[in-house]
């Protein structure tokens with residue numbers, strides 16, 4: 001079994017800190033990631049809005065490439081940290097394997113480039129791997145710098161937990177809660193774990209910003225010091241529009257929004273500089289680090 | 292005013308059964324007729340408050356073949372693809388995919404609202420990825436703003452500068468080679484899709 005890393009397009013840009021912290025955390029857990037060579041965009045939500053057949057074929061190319069590059073592996077686990085990538089690849093896998101019509105189209109398109117998908121790929125999210133492959137006991141053992149005193153609101157967003165994923169509950173997921181608890185943090189209860197961040201609407205519409213206002217306000221009301229996210233777009237939306245939200249709504253706080261893998265990395269004793277902490281607008285204050 | 296006088300809010304005169312039929316031929320479509328109009332989708336949708344029609348109405352409009360209103364509305368572009376409705380629907384209707392299919396059709400027929408950034412962004416995203424295999428965040432936002440409402444751009448300038456300083460908005464973004472003609476070439480795959488779609492359309 002092999003873990004193959006699929007960074008996704010935002011890993012080189014807005015989501016750089018996610019990429020950095022995911023890679024570092026896997027290293028610290030002795031499960032080093034190898035990057036899939038020549039990978040292409042998963043299609044996210046935008047590609048599917050333009051062309052169905054192409055969106056499926058685009059995502060499926062990554063699965064076929066993985067099999068082509070590792071022909072001797074019986075099982076390849078593609079690690080997709082970004083929510084949209086995770087869903088895009090998983091959706092393509094499901095349709096290729098189970099839908100006769102779309103599956104046939106995808107196979108035919110791949111064949112034109114001399115590729116074939118045999119069904120040896122599993123699409124995995126790191127949340128799933130940390131809880132089910134590595135295990136909470138081991139994580140706890142490795143947390144040399146527990147996040148004591150840090151109150152975290154775990155935010156999962158939408159596409160990691162629904163509709164195709166099976167490793168967690170669609171409306172009340174718990175994997176991130178468990179992981180960060182094992183890292184020593186205190187998890188706050190709040191009602192917005194999977195409520196929408198507005199996705200691609202946030203930068204361009206008031207409605208999107210209003211959704212983020214609701215999330216920020218609820219996290220703050222619940223007493224969170226930081227919102228932990230598992231998706232580059234959620235992180236961006238929640239973090240980067242706070243000035244506009246403060247200007248329009250009755251909300252005057254600066255809420256840190258970090259990737260849960262950054263918080264994990266800190267607890268695992270990884271140096272801050274390797275986790276992209278400086279790439280956050282408002283870095284969280286970690287009581288055990290600042291004394 | 293005569294409440295029962297017959298006032299059409301929608302242009303329901305223009306019903307198009309071919310459109311209804313066509314939509315049910317998409318990946319998700321076969322179970323569309325099972326919708327019981329319970330409203331669970333609209334109730335759970337975080338964006339229904341901002342839509343011109345909620346998802347429930349959209350489903351009934353598609354079924355009725357109310358093509359014009361459905362393709363020209365803002366609702367479909369306000370769907371953030373959060374899949375909340377789809378997991379809650381008691382009839383397991385893939386509402387998110389219905390929204391996708393409507394977006395595809397609206398773009399194909401040039402019916403999407405022109406000044407709305409989302410449809411423009413979707414098409415630009417598609418073009419960028421077709422050319423270079425991967426997205427280019429800065430280019431995507433810039434071109435969308437130029438084509439829709441540059442005032443949004445002014446509002447985003449400070450944030451953009453901050454992101455650049457943090458190394459989160461690179462001017463040169465990584466890409467893959469498209470059009471190599473070799474094994475795995477993305478262009479070959481896309482060309483094959485075009486061919487499949489041409490066959491579908493003529494069938």
Ligand code: SF4
Pocket residue numbers: 325326327328329330331332333346347350379380381382383384386
């Ligand atoms: S939840 Fe499902 S059955 Fe109910 S109105 Fe929406 S689409 Fe129809």
Ligand code: SF4
Pocket residue numbers: 332335336337338339346369370371372373374375376377386387390
């Ligand atoms: S997928 Fe779209 S229509 Fe469904 S709940 Fe989410 S935003 Fe609303």
